[in-house]
Amino acid sequence: MTAARPIRVLVCEDQELVRAGYVTIFGAQPDFEVVGEAGNGHEAVDLAQRLRPDVVVMDIRMPLLDGIEATRRLAGPDVEHPMKVLVVTTFNVDEYVYEALRAGASGFLLKDAPPAELVRGVRTVAAGESLLSPAVTRELIGRFAGRLRPATSTGQPSGALATLTPRELEVLRLIAAGLSNAEIAAELVLAAETVKTYVSRILAKLDLRDRVQAVVLAYRTGLVSTETGQHS
Template sequence: MSVRIVVVDDHELVRAGFHMILDAQPDMEVVAEASDGAQAVEMATRLRPDVVLMDIRMPRMDGLEATRRLAGPDVRDPVKVLVLTTFDLDDHVYEALRAGASGFLLKDLRRDDLVNAVRVVAAGDALLAPSITRRLIGEFARPPRPEERPTPELGGLTAREREVLSLMARGRSNAEIAAGLVIGEETVKTHVSNVLAKLHLRDRVHAVILAYEIGLVRPGVR
């Protein structure tokens, strides 16, 4: 079965470029394009695509609000949203992840990275490319003051699971975590699953957000 995609961007040439790249894949089909967030919400609600490729800055309704309406914590049947950003201009990536996005891409990415990212998100995984994560989280995740920090129960995590959570938040891939801790990748995957289950988190992206919010790791510290 093909991965069904809605491409959302207010620039026609950008939409056309993404449409052409994705539609050329044998396992992908772009079912619609939208030029703003309101149109994206309407189309995604009606067509129920596997992935919505969402720009942030758009007229009428921006990508943040559209993401919140399609994938936010109060949405009963969320749609997977992959957010696009120019990074140097957009200062809302962190907010987009909190709104329910399954990951984010930089608009200057390579063709193969775009295709792979859509496949990853369609498969139900969160996209946290290590190089992008380090830049974005380091830039946007302001460490909260002690009085602002939530106090989730981390006592349920083992020492190894805390270690894995900390490395995830620093943008390490499963392979990098496995190499650093001298354990197998399957073991890392088990630890990641345990962390998500014990902390009642939807995916890896939200584990990273939590780690920064509670001060387990700090921006700029690797």
């Protein structure tokens, strides 16, 4: 039986000690391979484009080119073959996180997350899923999505959302509130596989890449409250 290919990770972090810590944590995983390290944004973009890692772990604040712009160049809407970028940040720079998600990040974690959570986060993103901590999603997205003018303030579907069924809209509201598939299943008394199907259908109908984009769209359209981060 052929062994599974390891998850190839590129670590982008300007603080050498922090970067070394990430490399040590990832290097200790039997299914990980650290393919490179970058200390600034330009180096991050260059290495990522040359090495094509499975996951780019990206700090937001980096010299020469910040992590938001680096993420946009690697995973933005104009990138033909977008990469999976996991942004790692701290609460004192949380104003940048919403922009990082809009730039194409597959998710984000806090820098003080325990090693096991960081490893799990990389595996989640590598598997093609987005990573949104419910509490952090409500805190950050709810606060900063309000900077955009919503298409509607009534919470009623408009534009692309009009293609969704009432149940799909309900699922989208819960996604935007930061609930996982399992939590949505419990909330709506549905099977987990049924929720997964709904999520896939929502992403397909709205032409969205992942849950992160779904959350952003839900706030931008006013489907959920930008004041509280709660679904209407």
